Amino acid sequence: MGRAPCCDKANVKKGPWSPEEDSKLKDYIEKYGTGGNWIALPQKAGLKRCGKSCRLRWLNYLRPNIKHGEFTDDEDRIICTLFASIGSRWSIIAAQLPGRTDNDIKNYWNTKLKKKLMAMNAQSDLLNNTNLTNNSSLIQTPESLFSHMQYHPMRDNFLMFGGEPSCSSSDGSYGKEMKQEDHMGFQGFGASLDYGTNNGVNQWIQKQSGYSGECPLDYNLEDVKRLISSNNNSFFIDENDTQDKAMYCYYY
DNA sequence: AAAGGGTCCAACCGCGGTCGC
DNA sequence: GGCGACCGCGGTTGGACCCTT
Structure with a gap:
Protein backbone atom coordinates (compact mmCIF):
# COMPACT_ATOMS: atom_id res chain seq x y z
CA MET A 1 0.00 0.00 0.00
CA GLY A 2 1.41 3.34 -0.99
CA ARG A 3 1.53 6.46 1.08
CA ALA A 4 -1.54 8.64 1.06
CA PRO A 5 -1.15 11.67 -1.19
CA CYS A 6 -0.11 14.87 0.56
CA CYS A 7 -2.88 16.83 -1.11
CA ASP A 8 -6.02 16.41 -3.16
CA LYS A 9 -4.41 16.11 -6.56
CA ALA A 10 -7.70 16.74 -8.34
CA ASN A 11 -8.00 20.19 -6.79
CA VAL A 12 -4.48 21.52 -7.01
CA LYS A 13 -3.04 23.52 -9.83
CA LYS A 14 0.09 22.23 -11.51
CA GLY A 15 2.53 23.74 -13.93
CA PRO A 16 4.19 27.13 -14.09
CA TRP A 17 3.50 29.66 -11.39
CA SER A 18 1.77 32.92 -12.26
CA PRO A 19 3.00 36.27 -10.89
CA GLU A 20 -0.16 36.42 -8.76
CA GLU A 21 0.58 33.10 -7.17
CA ASP A 22 4.19 34.12 -6.58
CA SER A 23 3.00 37.29 -4.93
CA LYS A 24 0.53 35.47 -2.67
CA LEU A 25 3.12 32.95 -1.55
CA LYS A 26 5.84 35.54 -1.01
CA ASP A 27 3.54 37.88 0.90
CA TYR A 28 2.24 35.11 3.11
CA ILE A 29 5.66 33.72 4.01
CA GLU A 30 7.12 37.16 4.64
CA LYS A 31 4.24 37.92 7.00
CA TYR A 32 3.74 34.61 8.77
CA GLY A 33 6.65 32.37 7.84
CA THR A 34 6.14 28.79 6.78
CA GLY A 35 4.96 27.76 10.20
CA GLY A 36 6.92 24.58 9.74
CA ASN A 37 4.03 23.08 7.82
CA TRP A 38 4.13 23.28 4.06
CA ILE A 39 1.10 21.06 3.62
CA ALA A 40 -1.19 23.51 5.39
CA LEU A 41 0.44 26.62 3.95
CA PRO A 42 -1.21 26.83 0.50
CA GLN A 43 -4.70 26.81 1.99
CA LYS A 44 -3.79 29.52 4.48
CA ALA A 45 -2.15 31.57 1.74
CA GLY A 46 -5.12 31.15 -0.55
CA LEU A 47 -3.28 29.07 -3.10
CA LYS A 48 -4.58 26.05 -4.95
CA ARG A 49 -1.20 24.42 -4.92
CA CYS A 50 0.34 21.38 -3.33
CA GLY A 51 2.46 22.21 -0.28
CA LYS A 52 5.45 20.60 -1.86
CA SER A 53 5.02 22.77 -4.91
CA CYS A 54 4.92 25.87 -2.67
CA ARG A 55 8.03 24.80 -0.84
CA LEU A 56 9.90 24.23 -4.09
CA ARG A 57 8.78 27.55 -5.53
CA TRP A 58 9.88 29.39 -2.42
CA LEU A 59 13.22 27.67 -2.05
CA ASN A 60 14.20 27.75 -5.70
CA TYR A 61 12.82 31.06 -6.80
CA LEU A 62 11.11 33.35 -4.34
CA ARG A 63 13.20 33.37 -1.21
CA PRO A 64 15.54 36.32 -0.71
CA ASN A 65 19.16 36.36 -1.93
CA ILE A 66 18.64 33.81 -4.67
CA LYS A 67 21.36 34.30 -7.24
CA HIS A 68 20.41 33.85 -10.88
CA GLY A 69 22.59 33.98 -13.92
CA GLU A 70 25.96 32.67 -15.01
CA PHE A 71 28.08 30.60 -12.70
CA THR A 72 31.55 31.94 -12.07
C1' DA B 1 9.64 31.18 -43.25
C1' DA B 2 8.99 26.81 -41.44
C1' DA B 3 10.14 22.45 -39.63
C1' DG B 4 12.80 19.59 -36.85
C1' DG B 5 16.13 18.80 -33.44
C1' DG B 6 18.65 20.33 -29.41
C1' DT B 7 19.07 22.79 -25.08
C1' DC B 8 17.71 24.57 -20.86
C1' DC B 9 15.32 24.90 -16.64
C1' DA B 10 11.16 25.08 -13.74
C1' DA B 11 8.42 21.91 -11.79
C1' DC B 12 6.91 17.32 -10.65
C1' DC B 13 7.46 12.65 -8.71
C1' DG B 14 8.72 9.16 -5.67
C1' DC B 15 11.42 7.61 -2.03
C1' DG B 16 14.04 7.61 2.33
C1' DG B 17 14.57 10.00 6.65
C1' DT B 18 12.69 12.11 10.64
C1' DC B 19 9.51 13.32 14.03
C1' DG B 20 5.56 13.10 16.97
C1' DC B 21 1.99 10.41 18.80
C1' DG C 1 8.52 -0.21 18.69
C1' DG C 2 4.96 0.84 15.16
C1' DC C 3 2.61 3.90 12.47
C1' DG C 4 1.31 7.92 9.92
C1' DA C 5 2.36 12.50 8.32
C1' DC C 6 5.49 15.56 6.68
C1' DC C 7 10.08 17.13 4.99
C1' DG C 8 13.85 17.19 1.97
C1' DC C 9 16.37 15.26 -1.56
C1' DG C 10 17.78 13.55 -6.18
C1' DG C 11 16.11 11.97 -10.57
C1' DT C 12 13.16 12.86 -14.28
C1' DT C 13 10.04 15.25 -17.32
C1' DG C 14 7.55 18.69 -20.13
C1' DG C 15 7.49 22.56 -22.57
C1' DA C 16 9.38 26.95 -23.96
C1' DC C 17 13.00 28.71 -26.35
C1' DC C 18 16.95 28.56 -29.51
C1' DC C 19 19.54 26.95 -33.39
C1' DT C 20 20.25 24.78 -37.72
C1' DT C 21 18.92 23.34 -42.12
Whole structure:
Protein backbone atom coordinates (compact mmCIF):
# COMPACT_ATOMS: atom_id res chain seq x y z
CA MET A 1 0.00 0.00 0.00
CA GLY A 2 1.41 3.34 -0.99
CA ARG A 3 1.53 6.46 1.08
CA ALA A 4 -1.54 8.64 1.06
CA PRO A 5 -1.15 11.67 -1.19
CA CYS A 6 -0.11 14.87 0.56
CA CYS A 7 -2.88 16.83 -1.11
CA ASP A 8 -6.02 16.41 -3.16
CA LYS A 9 -4.41 16.11 -6.56
CA ALA A 10 -7.70 16.74 -8.34
CA ASN A 11 -8.00 20.19 -6.79
CA VAL A 12 -4.48 21.52 -7.01
CA LYS A 13 -3.04 23.52 -9.83
CA LYS A 14 0.09 22.23 -11.51
CA GLY A 15 2.53 23.74 -13.93
CA PRO A 16 4.19 27.13 -14.09
CA TRP A 17 3.50 29.66 -11.39
CA SER A 18 1.77 32.92 -12.26
CA PRO A 19 3.00 36.27 -10.89
CA GLU A 20 -0.16 36.42 -8.76
CA GLU A 21 0.58 33.10 -7.17
CA ASP A 22 4.19 34.12 -6.58
CA SER A 23 3.00 37.29 -4.93
CA LYS A 24 0.53 35.47 -2.67
CA LEU A 25 3.12 32.95 -1.55
CA LYS A 26 5.84 35.54 -1.01
CA ASP A 27 3.54 37.88 0.90
CA TYR A 28 2.24 35.11 3.11
CA ILE A 29 5.66 33.72 4.01
CA GLU A 30 7.12 37.16 4.64
CA LYS A 31 4.24 37.92 7.00
CA TYR A 32 3.74 34.61 8.77
CA GLY A 33 6.65 32.37 7.84
CA THR A 34 6.14 28.79 6.78
CA GLY A 35 4.96 27.76 10.20
CA GLY A 36 6.92 24.58 9.74
CA ASN A 37 4.03 23.08 7.82
CA TRP A 38 4.13 23.28 4.06
CA ILE A 39 1.10 21.06 3.62
CA ALA A 40 -1.19 23.51 5.39
CA LEU A 41 0.44 26.62 3.95
CA PRO A 42 -1.21 26.83 0.50
CA GLN A 43 -4.70 26.81 1.99
CA LYS A 44 -3.79 29.52 4.48
CA ALA A 45 -2.15 31.57 1.74
CA GLY A 46 -5.12 31.15 -0.55
CA LEU A 47 -3.28 29.07 -3.10
CA LYS A 48 -4.58 26.05 -4.95
CA ARG A 49 -1.20 24.42 -4.92
CA CYS A 50 0.34 21.38 -3.33
CA GLY A 51 2.46 22.21 -0.28
CA LYS A 52 5.45 20.60 -1.86
CA SER A 53 5.02 22.77 -4.91
CA CYS A 54 4.92 25.87 -2.67
CA ARG A 55 8.03 24.80 -0.84
CA LEU A 56 9.90 24.23 -4.09
CA ARG A 57 8.78 27.55 -5.53
CA TRP A 58 9.88 29.39 -2.42
CA LEU A 59 13.22 27.67 -2.05
CA ASN A 60 14.20 27.75 -5.70
CA TYR A 61 12.82 31.06 -6.80
CA LEU A 62 11.11 33.35 -4.34
CA ARG A 63 13.20 33.37 -1.21
CA PRO A 64 15.54 36.32 -0.71
CA ASN A 65 19.16 36.36 -1.93
CA ILE A 66 18.64 33.81 -4.67
CA LYS A 67 21.36 34.30 -7.24
CA HIS A 68 20.41 33.85 -10.88
CA GLY A 69 22.59 33.98 -13.92
CA GLU A 70 25.96 32.67 -15.01
CA PHE A 71 28.08 30.60 -12.70
CA THR A 72 31.55 31.94 -12.07
CA ASP A 73 34.80 30.02 -12.51
CA ASP A 74 35.08 29.87 -8.75
CA GLU A 75 31.66 28.31 -8.51
CA ASP A 76 32.57 25.86 -11.28
CA ARG A 77 35.62 24.80 -9.35
CA ILE A 78 33.70 24.34 -6.14
CA ILE A 79 31.00 22.32 -7.84
CA CYS A 80 33.50 20.10 -9.66
CA THR A 81 35.58 19.47 -6.60
CA LEU A 82 32.65 18.71 -4.37
CA PHE A 83 31.00 16.55 -7.01
CA ALA A 84 34.16 14.52 -7.39
CA SER A 85 34.39 14.27 -3.67
CA ILE A 86 30.84 13.56 -2.58
CA GLY A 87 28.92 12.88 -5.76
CA SER A 88 25.47 14.23 -6.57
CA ARG A 89 24.72 15.56 -3.11
CA TRP A 90 23.34 18.73 -4.58
CA SER A 91 21.98 20.14 -1.36
CA ILE A 92 25.40 19.87 0.29
CA ILE A 93 27.09 21.42 -2.73
CA ALA A 94 24.49 24.19 -2.75
CA ALA A 95 25.23 24.88 0.90
CA GLN A 96 28.74 25.93 -0.16
CA LEU A 97 27.43 28.34 -2.79
CA PRO A 98 25.37 31.09 -1.17
CA GLY A 99 22.44 32.11 -3.32
CA ARG A 100 22.50 29.01 -5.48
CA THR A 101 19.90 26.31 -5.11
CA ASP A 102 20.42 22.59 -5.36
CA ASN A 103 18.08 22.54 -8.34
CA ASP A 104 20.11 25.26 -10.05
CA ILE A 105 23.36 23.42 -9.50
CA LYS A 106 21.90 20.12 -10.57
CA ASN A 107 20.59 21.65 -13.79
CA TYR A 108 23.85 23.47 -14.39
CA TRP A 109 25.86 20.33 -13.89
CA ASN A 110 23.63 18.19 -16.11
CA THR A 111 23.28 20.67 -18.93
CA LYS A 112 26.56 22.55 -19.01
CA LEU A 113 29.32 21.71 -16.61
CA LYS A 114 29.37 17.98 -17.33
CA LYS A 115 29.59 18.67 -21.05
CA LYS A 116 32.28 21.25 -20.44
CA LEU A 117 34.40 18.69 -18.65
CA MET A 118 33.72 16.03 -21.24
CA ALA A 119 34.73 18.44 -23.99
CA MET A 120 37.97 19.07 -22.16
CA ASN A 121 38.54 15.34 -22.03
CA ALA A 122 37.95 15.06 -25.74
CA GLN A 123 40.57 17.71 -26.36
CA SER A 124 43.13 16.09 -24.19
CA ASP A 125 45.93 14.33 -25.90
CA LEU A 126 45.40 10.71 -25.07
CA LEU A 127 48.92 9.98 -26.24
CA ASN A 128 50.01 11.59 -23.03
CA ASN A 129 48.57 8.55 -21.40
CA THR A 130 50.82 6.07 -23.10
CA ASN A 131 51.62 4.77 -19.68
CA LEU A 132 48.12 3.46 -19.60
CA THR A 133 47.22 0.29 -21.34
CA ASN A 134 44.71 0.16 -24.14
CA ASN A 135 42.02 -1.25 -21.95
CA SER A 136 42.16 1.67 -19.59
CA SER A 137 38.82 3.32 -19.18
CA LEU A 138 40.05 6.47 -17.56
CA ILE A 139 40.64 9.63 -19.53
CA GLN A 140 42.63 12.38 -17.94
CA THR A 141 41.57 15.94 -18.26
CA PRO A 142 44.03 18.39 -19.76
CA GLU A 143 45.92 20.82 -17.64
CA SER A 144 43.25 23.17 -16.57
CA LEU A 145 41.40 24.29 -13.57
CA PHE A 146 39.82 20.85 -13.58
CA SER A 147 43.07 19.02 -14.05
CA HIS A 148 42.58 16.99 -10.93
CA MET A 149 39.47 15.38 -12.33
CA GLN A 150 39.14 12.46 -14.67
CA TYR A 151 36.14 11.33 -16.59
CA HIS A 152 35.25 7.70 -16.34
CA PRO A 153 33.19 6.83 -19.44
CA MET A 154 31.97 3.47 -18.27
CA ARG A 155 30.66 5.05 -15.11
CA ASP A 156 29.64 8.26 -16.84
CA ASN A 157 31.15 10.01 -13.91
CA PHE A 158 34.11 12.10 -12.84
CA LEU A 159 36.66 10.99 -10.34
CA MET A 160 39.03 13.25 -8.54
CA PHE A 161 42.62 12.43 -7.88
CA GLY A 162 44.74 14.03 -5.26
CA GLY A 163 46.41 13.55 -1.96
CA GLU A 164 47.85 10.26 -0.97
CA PRO A 165 47.00 7.15 -2.94
CA SER A 166 46.28 4.03 -1.06
CA CYS A 167 46.29 0.70 -2.76
CA SER A 168 46.24 -2.58 -1.00
CA SER A 169 46.04 -5.56 -3.26
CA SER A 170 45.44 -9.00 -1.99
CA ASP A 171 49.08 -9.77 -2.48
CA GLY A 172 50.10 -6.53 -0.84
CA SER A 173 51.45 -4.89 -3.96
CA TYR A 174 50.39 -2.25 -6.44
CA GLY A 175 48.95 -4.20 -9.32
CA LYS A 176 48.53 -3.18 -12.92
CA GLU A 177 45.23 -4.93 -13.03
CA MET A 178 42.84 -4.98 -10.16
CA LYS A 179 41.73 -8.30 -8.91
CA GLN A 180 38.35 -8.98 -7.42
CA GLU A 181 39.69 -8.73 -3.93
CA ASP A 182 41.90 -5.71 -4.52
CA HIS A 183 41.27 -2.54 -2.75
CA MET A 184 42.34 0.78 -4.09
CA GLY A 185 41.70 4.31 -3.06
CA PHE A 186 42.56 7.89 -3.80
CA GLN A 187 42.30 10.34 -1.03
CA GLY A 188 41.19 13.70 -2.21
CA PHE A 189 39.68 16.83 -0.90
CA GLY A 190 38.13 15.95 2.39
CA ALA A 191 37.02 12.55 1.24
CA SER A 192 38.16 9.70 -0.89
CA LEU A 193 36.94 7.22 -3.41
CA ASP A 194 37.81 3.61 -3.04
CA TYR A 195 37.52 0.85 -5.55
CA GLY A 196 36.86 -2.39 -3.86
CA THR A 197 34.54 -5.28 -3.36
CA ASN A 198 31.35 -4.70 -1.52
CA ASN A 199 29.22 -7.78 -0.94
CA GLY A 200 30.92 -9.43 -3.88
CA VAL A 201 30.25 -6.52 -6.20
CA ASN A 202 33.12 -4.49 -7.59
CA GLN A 203 32.39 -0.83 -7.27
CA TRP A 204 33.70 2.57 -6.36
CA ILE A 205 32.93 3.39 -2.80
CA GLN A 206 32.92 6.82 -1.27
CA LYS A 207 34.73 6.68 2.01
CA GLN A 208 33.32 8.73 4.79
CA SER A 209 36.68 9.50 6.27
CA GLY A 210 38.80 11.84 4.31
CA TYR A 211 42.12 13.55 4.15
CA SER A 212 43.51 14.09 7.61
CA GLY A 213 40.31 12.61 8.92
CA GLU A 214 38.27 15.65 8.02
CA CYS A 215 34.85 15.63 6.50
CA PRO A 216 33.99 17.92 3.53
CA LEU A 217 31.28 19.49 5.61
CA ASP A 218 33.84 20.66 8.08
CA TYR A 219 34.84 23.35 5.60
CA ASN A 220 33.09 26.62 5.21
CA LEU A 221 32.88 28.46 1.90
CA GLU A 222 36.07 30.40 2.44
CA ASP A 223 37.95 27.23 3.22
CA VAL A 224 36.66 25.60 0.09
CA LYS A 225 37.60 28.58 -2.04
CA ARG A 226 41.02 28.82 -0.51
CA LEU A 227 41.75 25.14 -0.92
CA ILE A 228 40.51 24.94 -4.46
CA SER A 229 42.20 28.09 -5.64
CA SER A 230 45.59 26.86 -4.51
CA ASN A 231 47.29 24.51 -6.95
CA ASN A 232 50.16 23.82 -4.64
CA ASN A 233 48.38 22.78 -1.53
CA SER A 234 48.61 19.35 -0.09
CA PHE A 235 45.23 18.27 -1.28
CA PHE A 236 46.11 18.15 -4.94
CA ILE A 237 49.05 16.40 -6.38
CA ASP A 238 50.79 17.68 -9.46
CA GLU A 239 50.12 16.49 -12.98
CA ASN A 240 53.09 14.14 -13.21
CA ASP A 241 52.25 12.62 -9.94
CA THR A 242 48.66 12.21 -11.00
CA GLN A 243 49.75 10.40 -14.13
CA ASP A 244 51.88 8.04 -12.14
CA LYS A 245 49.02 7.23 -9.89
CA ALA A 246 46.60 6.94 -12.76
CA MET A 247 48.78 4.13 -14.05
CA TYR A 248 47.40 1.97 -11.34
CA CYS A 249 43.82 2.71 -11.97
CA TYR A 250 42.12 0.39 -14.37
CA TYR A 251 38.52 -0.40 -14.67
CA TYR A 252 37.93 -3.97 -13.71
C1' DA B 1 9.64 31.18 -43.25
C1' DA B 2 8.99 26.81 -41.44
C1' DA B 3 10.14 22.45 -39.63
C1' DG B 4 12.80 19.59 -36.85
C1' DG B 5 16.13 18.80 -33.44
C1' DG B 6 18.65 20.33 -29.41
C1' DT B 7 19.07 22.79 -25.08
C1' DC B 8 17.71 24.57 -20.86
C1' DC B 9 15.32 24.90 -16.64
C1' DA B 10 11.16 25.08 -13.74
C1' DA B 11 8.42 21.91 -11.79
C1' DC B 12 6.91 17.32 -10.65
C1' DC B 13 7.46 12.65 -8.71
C1' DG B 14 8.72 9.16 -5.67
C1' DC B 15 11.42 7.61 -2.03
C1' DG B 16 14.04 7.61 2.33
C1' DG B 17 14.57 10.00 6.65
C1' DT B 18 12.69 12.11 10.64
C1' DC B 19 9.51 13.32 14.03
C1' DG B 20 5.56 13.10 16.97
C1' DC B 21 1.99 10.41 18.80
C1' DG C 1 8.52 -0.21 18.69
C1' DG C 2 4.96 0.84 15.16
C1' DC C 3 2.61 3.90 12.47
C1' DG C 4 1.31 7.92 9.92
C1' DA C 5 2.36 12.50 8.32
C1' DC C 6 5.49 15.56 6.68
C1' DC C 7 10.08 17.13 4.99
C1' DG C 8 13.85 17.19 1.97
C1' DC C 9 16.37 15.26 -1.56
C1' DG C 10 17.78 13.55 -6.18
C1' DG C 11 16.11 11.97 -10.57
C1' DT C 12 13.16 12.86 -14.28
C1' DT C 13 10.04 15.25 -17.32
C1' DG C 14 7.55 18.69 -20.13
C1' DG C 15 7.49 22.56 -22.57
C1' DA C 16 9.38 26.95 -23.96
C1' DC C 17 13.00 28.71 -26.35
C1' DC C 18 16.95 28.56 -29.51
C1' DC C 19 19.54 26.95 -33.39
C1' DT C 20 20.25 24.78 -37.72
C1' DT C 21 18.92 23.34 -42.12
